[in-house]
Amino acid sequence: MKGIVFTEFTEMIENEFGLSMLDEIIETSNLPSKGIYTSVGTYSHHEMVIMLTKFSELTKIPIHEALRMFGSWLFNSFFNQYPDFFNHTQHVFGFLESVEHHIHVEVLKLYPDAQLPHFICTQIDQKTFLMEYHSDKHMEWLAVGLIEGALKQFNETGEVKIVDSPDPSKGCLIQIKLQ
Ligand code: HEM
Missing domain, CATH: 1.10.260 (434 Repressor (Amino-terminal Domain))
Known part of the structure; x- marks a missing residue:
C-alpha cells in the first residue's frame, strides 16, 4: 500500500x-x-x-467508521494535492465514473506499484448511481468515505451506503442516492 x-x-x-x-x-x-x-x-x-x-x-x-472518516479526509487531501484530476467533469456521477478510467489510471503513472481497486459503475437514474467495488483489500468503507467527500466537494447531499449485492461474486455494491 x-x-x-x-x-x-x-x-x-x-x-x-x-x-x-x-x-x-x-x-x-x-x-x-x-x-x-x-x-x-x-x-x-x-x-x-x-x-x-x-x-x-x-x-x-468502530473500524468501519474510522475507515469512512479517513476516506473523507483523504478525498479532501487528494483534491488539494491533485487539482487537475478534478477539472474534467461538473457532475459528481461523472466524477465517480472517472475514478476507474481516468483518476486511478493517472495514479498508476505517478505510482506504478500502486494496488488499486476496480469499480464498475452503473447510473440507475438521475439520482441513483451504483459502484461495484472489487479489491482483495476489503476497504469498501474507505471507498464510502471517499465518495462522501466527493459529494461534499460537488455540493451535493445524499446517502452513500453498502447494499446487498444480488451476486456476491460481483464484489461489494455501493449505492449513491442524491437528494
Ligand atoms: C471517490 C473517489 C475515489 C474512490 C471511491 C477511491 C477508492 C479507493 C480505494 C477504496 C482505495 C484503497 C485500495 C483498495 O481498496 O484496493 C484507493 C487507493 C488509492 N487511491 Fe483512490 N479512490 C478515489 C479517488 C482517488 C483520487 C482522487 C486519487 C488521487 C488523486 C486516488 C488515489 C489513490 C491512491 C494513491 C491509492 C493507494 C494505492 C495503494 O495503496 O497502492 N484515489 N482508492
Missing part, C-alpha cells in the same frame, strides 16, 4: 485526535516501519490494519 495513504492517515490522527494519540498508536503497534512513512514508499497493507485496529480500541470508534 502506498505511503501517501499512511502519511495521510497519521496526519488525520494528529490533526483530529492529537499527537499523543498518534504516538500511542505507533508505540503500541510494533510496526515494521516504526511509523515512519514517505508518500512515495510502499508498506504492507497489514500495517494499516494494525493501526486501524489500535485506533479503534483507543477511541471506541
Whole structure:
C-alpha cells in the first residue's frame, strides 16, 4: 500500500485526535516501519490494519467508521494535492465514473506499484448511481468515505451506503442516492 495513504492517515490522527494519540498508536503497534512513512514508499497493507485496529480500541470508534472518516479526509487531501484530476467533469456521477478510467489510471503513472481497486459503475437514474467495488483489500468503507467527500466537494447531499449485492461474486455494491 502506498505511503501517501499512511502519511495521510497519521496526519488525520494528529490533526483530529492529537499527537499523543498518534504516538500511542505507533508505540503500541510494533510496526515494521516504526511509523515512519514517505508518500512515495510502499508498506504492507497489514500495517494499516494494525493501526486501524489500535485506533479503534483507543477511541471506541468502530473500524468501519474510522475507515469512512479517513476516506473523507483523504478525498479532501487528494483534491488539494491533485487539482487537475478534478477539472474534467461538473457532475459528481461523472466524477465517480472517472475514478476507474481516468483518476486511478493517472495514479498508476505517478505510482506504478500502486494496488488499486476496480469499480464498475452503473447510473440507475438521475439520482441513483451504483459502484461495484472489487479489491482483495476489503476497504469498501474507505471507498464510502471517499465518495462522501466527493459529494461534499460537488455540493451535493445524499446517502452513500453498502447494499446487498444480488451476486456476491460481483464484489461489494455501493449505492449513491442524491437528494
Ligand atoms: C471517490 C473517489 C475515489 C474512490 C471511491 C477511491 C477508492 C479507493 C480505494 C477504496 C482505495 C484503497 C485500495 C483498495 O481498496 O484496493 C484507493 C487507493 C488509492 N487511491 Fe483512490 N479512490 C478515489 C479517488 C482517488 C483520487 C482522487 C486519487 C488521487 C488523486 C486516488 C488515489 C489513490 C491512491 C494513491 C491509492 C493507494 C494505492 C495503494 O495503496 O497502492 N484515489 N482508492
